[in-house]
Amino acid sequence: MISNFQGKTAVLTGAGSGFGLECARIGAKLGMNLMLADVQQDALDKTVAEMQAAGAPVLAMKVDVSKAEQVEALGAATLARFGAPHFVFNNAGVGAGGLIWENTAKDWEWVLGVNVMGVAHGVRVFTPMMLEAAAKDPGWTGHIVNTASMAGLLNAPNMGIYNVSKHAVVALSETLYQDLALVTDQISASVLCPFFVPTGISQSQRNRPDADAAPAQPTRSQLIGQAMTDKAVGSGKVTAAEVAQRVFDAIAANQFYIYSHPKAIGSVQTRLEDVLMARNPTDPFAHKPELGVELKKALRG
Numbered sequence: 001m002i003s004n005f006q007g008k009t010a011v012l013t014g015a016g017s018g019f020g021l022e023c024a025r026i027g028a029k030l031g032m033n034l035m036l037a038d039v040q041q042d043a044l045d046k047t048v049a050e051m052q053a054a055g056a057p058v059l060a061m062k063v064d065v066s067k068a069e070q071v072e073a074l075g076a077a078t079l080a081r082f083g084a085p086h087f088v089f090n091n092a093g094v095g096a097g098g099l100i101w102e103n104t105a106k107d108w109e110w111v112l113g114v115n116v117m118g119v120a121h122g123v124r125v126f127t128p129m130m131l132e133a134a135a136k137d138p139g140w141t142g143h144i145v146n147t148a149s150m151a152g153l154l155n156a157p158n159m160g161i162y163n164v165s166k167h168a169v170v171a172l173s174e175t176l177y178q179d180l181a182l183v184t185d186q187i188s189a190s191v192l193c194p195f196f197v198p199t200g201i202s203q204s205q206r207n208r209p210d211a212d213a214a215p216a217q218p219t220r221s222q223l224i225g226q227a228m229t230d231k232a233v234g235s236g237k238v239t240a241a242e243v244a245q246r247v248f249d250a251i252a253a254n255q256f257y258i259y260s261h262p263k264a265i266g267s268v269q270t271r272l273e274d275v276l277m278a279r280n281p282t283d284p285f286a287h288k289p290e291l292g293v294e295l296k297k298a299l300r301g
Helices: 018-029 041-053 068-082 105-136 160-183 201-207 220-234 240-253 262-277 289-300
Strands: 009-013 033-038 058-062 087-090 142-147 187-193 257-259
Touching (some): 009 105, 058 068, 105 142, 105 160, 105 187, 142 160, 160 187, 220 289, 240 257
Parallel strands (some): 187 257
C-alpha cells in the first residue's frame, strides 16, 4: 500500500495531453518529481511550464516511445536526475480505426509500435532500476501503471488494430503483475482500461511520423470509424482528470484493474461468457441496435 507520494519520482509518457497531463497535474500537487515525455514538443513544453509554475521539480524529453533507444535515453536521464523512479506511467498511445483488412502494414507498425512496444520498452527499461532500488532499501516501494483501454477487454468492430494493441497491453500488464509478485513485494503494477474519455487520442494522426504518413485518402470504414470515435470521445461524461484521480487511488489501494466506466464491465462479462460457452461473439450493438443498423448501412451503402 502506497500512501505517501511526496518527494517520489514519476515517469510519465504521453505527458503532453490526456491522462498523462492529468496524472502530472496530480503528481505536482502531491509534491512529486516529474520526468515527462511526449512525442509532441509544443504540448510537452506547455505541460513543463505548468508543472514548474506549480513548483514541481521537472525534467522533460521529447520521446517516441516506439523507439527502443529513445526510451533507454529517457531511462538514463531519469536515473541521472532523480534516481530510480517510484512510479512509471506507460501512458503514450495512438488510435486507428477502420475494417481490419484495410489497415496498411505501416498502420500496423505505427499503432503496435507506440501502443505495444512503447509499453514494453517502458517496462524493460524502468523495472530493473526499480528492482535494484528496492533491493537496496526494504522500505522502498514502487508501482507501474500501463494504459490499455476497454478495447483491451472487448473487441468492438471497425477498430481492430487498436483492439489488438490494447489486448496486448492487458496481457503484458497481467504478466508484469504476476512476474513482479514472484520476485518482490515492494513493486506492483496496474492496468488502466478507460472507456470513451475526452483526451487527444481521437486526433492521434497529428503525431504520426512523416515517414509513415497515412494514405492521402482514408477508406470509407476509416472515415466512419473516425467520426464514431470523435463522437463517442467528445461526448464522454467522465473527464481525464477524474480518471487520473482514480489511477492514484488505485495505486494507493494496490488495485490492478482501473476502470473509468465500471458499468461497461457488463460487456466484458458477455464476451467472457461467449468464450466459456464457445458461442459465437455476441452482437456488440445488442443494447443499441440502431447503431449497428446505421454502421452496416454506412459500410454497405
